[in-house]
Structures are given as C-alpha cells and as structure tokens.
Amino acid sequence: MENKTQAEAASSSNYAEALASYETMIRERDEEIERLKKDITDSRRAWQKEQRLISSAWYELGIQLQRRGGIKDTGSPGGASWLTQQRNLLESRINRR
Numbered sequence: 001m002e003n004k005t006q007a008e009a010a011s012s013s014n015y016a017e018a019l020a021s022y023e024t025m026i027r028e029r030d031e032e033i034e035r036l037k038k039d040i041t042d043s044r045r046a047w048q049k050e051q052r053l054i055s056s057a058w059y060e061l062g063i064q065l066q067r068r069g070g071i072k073d074t075g076s077p078g079g080a081s082w083l084t085q086q087r088n089l090l091e092s093r094i095n096r097r
Contacts (some may be wrong), residue, residue, distance in 0.1 A: 080088070
C-alpha cells in the first residue's frame with residue numbers, strides 16, 4: 001500500500017512540475033507575441049513617417065525646380081498633353097476594329 005501512495009505522490013509531483021513548466025512556456029510565448037506585435041506597430045509607424053518625409057522631400061524638390069525654371073512645359077505643339085495623345089491613339093485603334 002505504501003508503494004502505491006509513493007507512486008501516486010511521485011506521479012502527482014511529476015504532473016505538477018510538467019504543468020508548471022508548460023504554464024511558464026505559455027507565458028513566455030505570450031510575452032514574445034506581445035513584443036513582436038509592438039515591433040510590428042513600431043515598424044509600421046516608422047515606415048509611414050519615412051513615406052511622409054519622402055513625399056515631402058519630392059514635393060519640395062519639385063517646387064524648387066519649378067521656381068528655378070527647371071521644369072518646362074513639355075506639351076505638344078498642338079496643345080494636347082501626352083495623356084490626351086495616348087487616349088486619342090487608343091481610341092483610334094479601338095474604332096478601327
């Protein structure tokens with residue numbers, strides 16, 4: 001009878017130890033997940049900030065070039081823009097079919 005109680009105690013001790021170990025692993029995993037979520041959020045914010053800075057820099061560069069006269073009107077002599085020319089070309093191709 002004594003051997004049976006010792007075996008049960010050892011088994012219950014092993015179970016408690018394994019349970020505590022798994023709970024620790026789960027807690028560590030949850031902490032890692034939270035840290036990674038925070039990293040993703042921080043990375044997104046940094047990316048958005050970089051995009052705003054790049055857009056702002058391009059805008060400022062365009063303004064400076066315009067003020068210096070670096071950007072010329074590249075319209076065609078007939079006054080039609082490139083986009084209008086492309087639309088007209090596509091329309092004529094479609095009408096031929």
